Amino acid sequence: MKRCIAFCLALGAAISLTACGGGDTEGGLLCEASGIRPDTVLLSVDGRDVSAQRYLYWLAYACDYIADYYDSGEGIQWGDTVSGQSLEDYAKDQALQNAALYATVETWAEDYGCTLTDEDRTAMDREWAARAAQYGGEEAYLAVLARMGLDRAEAEAISGDYYLYEHLYDLYCTEGSELAPAEHDLETFAQEQGYLTVDHIWLSTAAADPADAEAVAACRARAEEAFSKLNGSADPAHDFAVLAATYSDETDRDQHPSGYTFTVGDGTLPAACEEAAQALEEGQFSGVVEADDGFYLILRKHVDLEAVAPDYFDALLQAAADSADISTTRTYADLDVSRFYDELIAARAELDASGGEVA
Template sequence: MRRALAAAGAAVLLLSGCAAEREPPSGLYYEATGVAPDTALLTVNGREVPASRYFYWLAADCGYLAQQAGGEPDWSADAGGLTLDSYVKDQALSAAVFCAVIEEQAQLCGCVLTAADLAAMDRDWAAQVRDAGGEDAYLALLDRQGLNAADAQLFSADYYLYERLCAMAVSGEGPLAPADGEVDAYARKAGLYSADVLTFSSSDAAQTALERLESDPACQLSAYGGCAYARVTAAPGDGTLSPAAEDALSALEPNQWSRPVETEEGASLLRRTELDGKAAAELWFGDQLRELAASARVTCSEEYSRFTAASFYSGLRTARAEKGPSRPIS
């Protein structure tokens, strides 16, 4: 059933919908807003985006803010010149537009999900079902998010379409591929760097590892089974590394290891490496897609102006309360 849903989801993403008999509106978002889930809440370059797709992002953003605030957020608070209420609606709108642009570009580029993508979606679903304690439990969790199985597969398909588009562009295929020298120019302008990062549970463990690395530069990083290893490629200040880690990295010579740097995850050793060209191209692609989304023609329907983030979240909480308590994922 998962594979059939995944294939159907991919087809819906890439083909214009045919007229179908409308069912009476229902679902969590309808109960919260009175807006039918299949209402075209906005269009992106002429592509209709149903209300349920937008409300998913709005629910996620409102939930995050409520978690950070420890309760009801102050919706009138300033958020960069906007009220928090307006800012959250805009953030959800940006996410919905970005997904629509992924789908649009996939169609324009002839990009479709492969058998490997569909198999990966099957595995993702199976893992989520297992973590939830069974398919019924997972479907109940989705229901509290305003989603059904097909909705969840559509969001999953967007992720895999993005990865497929990125792989095509990085390999030089299709209209989204960079011109010669474009990624290098982007990397220089953004100040991109690549680094090896070893993170240990304590500064003492990091210091012991550093002494071994300095005495034996040929030592394989895989020898450190008690730590987390990552190769990162990022731009300064983008949040990939902490300010302290970036400061330590900027002071290093090529292939030199830093002193232990305290982070939220533990103590890290960092080493600047030659820039990872593939990772730089992937970052370039992400920026290109964001620029396409920022310049997209977006038109919101009348229904969009009839709710605020505060009224949506209030209605959402009421609708969820009527469904009873949620079951945490084990």
């Protein structure tokens, strides 16, 4: 999972933090495109109402994604399928999932007494200043936000959810708190998801010409030399780190003092290293493993539960959002995605033509 929820929330914060000085049009472009008032309730998540303004923000985000990846130049074919759904149903479902996730964050924050602090608001102000400077001033950046249909209140609400998420995670990391996980729950999650923790010594051939057999052979010889020393060690677990400091070309080892914790296929290590790690018992080390970018020695370690903990928190939050009681309104059911997006594109074009002034 690799903190995908945190990324989603941070994305919302990065987009919307800076809207704290925006104009307050009646729902902005999103509601103009849909014909739905911004305060209209489109759905509820465990009893928490989700407004049209919030849901349409996520719907526009999903439609923009589809336009980037599924429009071949002849317009979006909304009847085409992805993951077994039409693109129209896919867009509505993705927006629904994001809306449910944010609503769950807000509900959890209420349940566990997490609120925005003065420090949070100060951080939001700093982010506003930085973004405004990045875009050449407040007016220019507000024009960018206006194309997203964000008004001040909704932008601040989306941004605030990111900070609520961080407070919930801090509570989760506090031993003895209501959200703190039991160690056996973490262990069970790590086992079910197939987490592995390894240390490795990497001798890189990335800079060598693949056709330079002599350079590749020299790299292999150094790897075999390191393995020979490790194989003759009375304390391989200790000496592995010592040998890594001497032989490894890894430049960020100090950022991974407990090793590398990953799930198979997540890209942390080459496939050959993943396969070697799976074949080892805890405390065992591999022979020389050849990969596209060089040669590796792998030491299998006990799974680092501290590294797994953030993913477990996200899994708990996502599970709560997935299992939430969601009810939708007739207005939601009648929402025509293709028409909404066509109208949104037209409204954006009109906004651009007016120099960013919202009508």
